[in-house]
Every structure is written in C-alpha cells, then in structure tokens.
Amino acid sequence: MRSKASINGHPIHPILVAFPIAFFTGTLLFDVVAILFDLPGFGLMAGYLAIAGIVCALLAAVPGIIDYFFTVPPQSSAKKRAARHGLLNITVVLLFATAVVIRHRVASPMPVIAIELVAIVLLTFAGYMGGTLVYRNQIGVYNRYADKGIWQEGSVQATSGKTEVANANELKTGHMKLVHAGDKRIVIAKTETGYVAFDDRCTHRGGSLMGGVLICNTVQCPWHGSQFDVTTGAVKAGPATEKINTYPINEDGGKLYLVL
Ligand code: FES
Structure with missing residues (x-):
C-alpha cells in the first residue's frame, strides 16, 4: 500500500534508516577499535558517530510515524508489528543517548561498549521487523499490476x-x-x-x-x-x-x- 510519506511513490522512511544504522554500527566498531589498539582518536570519533546516529534516527522517525498512523492498516497484525518496531527503535536511541552522556563520566569504556552492544542487538531485531513490514506486509510498496491504475x-x-x-x-x-x-x-x-x-x-x-x-x-x-x-x-x-x-x-x- 502506498506510503503517505513518500516522494513519487518512493517511501522516505526506508531511505533514511540507512543513516542511523550505519552511524550506530560505526559507533560500536570505533569504540572496539579504540580499546583493542589503544587509539583514543577512534573513541572520540565514536562519540561523534553516536550523536550523528541519534539525530538521523530522529529524522527517520518522522516519516516512520506518519506511515504508522496513516499507511499501516488499522486493527491488523502489521499495526502491532509496527508498534513493536517503533518501540525497539526508541529504546535503541535512548541507549545510545545514555552511552553518549556517560562516555566521559566513567573510568572504563566497557559500560559504554556494553550499552552499545545491547542497542545494536535491539537494532537488528527492529530492522528484521521493518523488513517484515515491507516484504510481507507490503507497507509502502506501491504495487500496481497491469491495468490496475494509479492509487486513488x-x-x-x-x-x-x-x-x-x-x-x-x-x-x-x-x-x-x-x-x-x-x-x-x-x-x-x-x-x-x-x-x-x-x-x-x-x-x-x-x-x-x-x-x-x-x-x-x-x-x-x-x-x-x-x-x-x-x-x-x-x-x-x-x-x-x-x-x-x-x-x-x-x-x-x-x-x-x-x-x-
Ligand atoms: S491478512 Fe488477508 S489473507 Fe491474511
């Protein structure tokens, strides 16, 4: 069904989610490299990546929320799945925000890495649900077979x-x-x-x-x-x-x- 937050039928939410996924994954990787090879510069970069990830996640959430309320069919299994997908992603953002806040306040980087690891696992589950919403529930898929006409x-x-x-x-x-x-x-x-x-x-x-x-x-x-x-x-x-x-x-x- 056609997304309500789309450009020429192309849904915006799946385009934007690539950015927080990349930034959050990069945050964890940079933090791990900083510890393994004792490279504090990588730890510093990880902090910036986390902030970029949070900002991009909030931006990506806007078309996602529009689709949740106006595209996903009400009283459907997809509505429940979309709600769980959104809640997981909110949790991910909160976990990364927590990691950003405590980053310079804890003596060891291990608590930060542990929080980021949990967040990445949750992000993976949220991504899996997002995939199901698109590939099975066809949320945002503008499928027009021959002679079906435009979406009205x-x-x-x-x-x-x-x-x-x-x-x-x-x-x-x-x-x-x-x-x-x-x-x-x-x-x-x-x-x-x-x-x-x-x-x-x-x-x-x-x-x-x-x-x-x-x-x-x-x-x-x-x-x-x-x-x-x-x-x-x-x-x-x-x-x-x-x-x-x-x-x-x-x-x-x-x-x-x-x-x-
Ligand atoms: S929701 Fe229509 S066949 Fe399952």
Whole structure:
C-alpha cells in the first residue's frame, strides 16, 4: 500500500534508516577499535558517530510515524508489528543517548561498549521487523499490476444514507479507490458487472484489500492470499474464514453514491 510519506511513490522512511544504522554500527566498531589498539582518536570519533546516529534516527522517525498512523492498516497484525518496531527503535536511541552522556563520566569504556552492544542487538531485531513490514506486509510498496491504475484515495463525511464518493469516470474496470468515511475504510471499485463497495480490511489479519488484486468480482488480499467475492463479501479462498462487509453503491448522473 502506498506510503503517505513518500516522494513519487518512493517511501522516505526506508531511505533514511540507512543513516542511523550505519552511524550506530560505526559507533560500536570505533569504540572496539579504540580499546583493542589503544587509539583514543577512534573513541572520540565514536562519540561523534553516536550523536550523528541519534539525530538521523530522529529524522527517520518522522516519516516512520506518519506511515504508522496513516499507511499501516488499522486493527491488523502489521499495526502491532509496527508498534513493536517503533518501540525497539526508541529504546535503541535512548541507549545510545545514555552511552553518549556517560562516555566521559566513567573510568572504563566497557559500560559504554556494553550499552552499545545491547542497542545494536535491539537494532537488528527492529530492522528484521521493518523488513517484515515491507516484504510481507507490503507497507509502502506501491504495487500496481497491469491495468490496475494509479492509487486513488479520498475522504467523505461519514453520514448515514447516500454519500457521494466519486465521479463514475474516475474508475475503469478493475480499478479501486480507497474512501475514508469517518473511521471506516471502504474500497469502491468497478468490476466487469458494475460498481461495488467493500471494507478495506481482510478478516484474516487485517490486510488492506486496496493493496490487493481485483479481477472477475474477486479481490485477493496481498498478505496471505485470501479471496473474497466483492458482490457478497463471501470468502472464496482462505486462510480467512469470515466474510467482509459490502455496501450498496449506485451511479446517478455520472456520480457514485455509497449507502452507509
Ligand atoms: S491478512 Fe491474511 S489473507 Fe488477508
């Protein structure tokens, strides 16, 4: 699903995280070299690298937080994973900040190195989770298969009854548009047989169906492949076992109206 913090569809967070990873790893390596070869200059450089790592980590956190709140599907396994990923990274930053503060106050460099080592182990776990968020949950992956069209998204007032959600000509057959109506995320789409509207949430683990594939009145979840009939919401293939909600939608005078 397309990142909300991106440039031309390229998510910013994965670009920026390379910097704190490099600086924090370099901090530990320079501190180890300083001890092994008795090179105080390396220890001094390690301190600067740690500060650079903290600054870059805070910068990288900004698009990460935006994606956490506005890209990762709510009530999904990815939301929990993203929360753990963020908490681990905050811990890493706090540990390196602690190492910076105590660096010149302790007689031996060993406590500093021990803290940095723990932080690097946590950073590795956080990176592993970040990889899972991208490669499995496809957070920030802007996958547009042939004829799927560009990512379309909009918001409407969540009023009960008929709500205008799009111009009919915005959607070609097979195209989907994500509509935010209050706290509901509803996908409207045009299929071979007409317009449909259904919840964006896969009932298996909360994957965004907007990021999936729609063909012949069937939408396939991008996370584990569950398939749903978009006209009835029925499960056509698991692992999901519960149907998705569908909504009445009709065209009138070139406009599409959703009935909530
Ligand atoms: S979240 Fe697992 S198939 Fe959709």
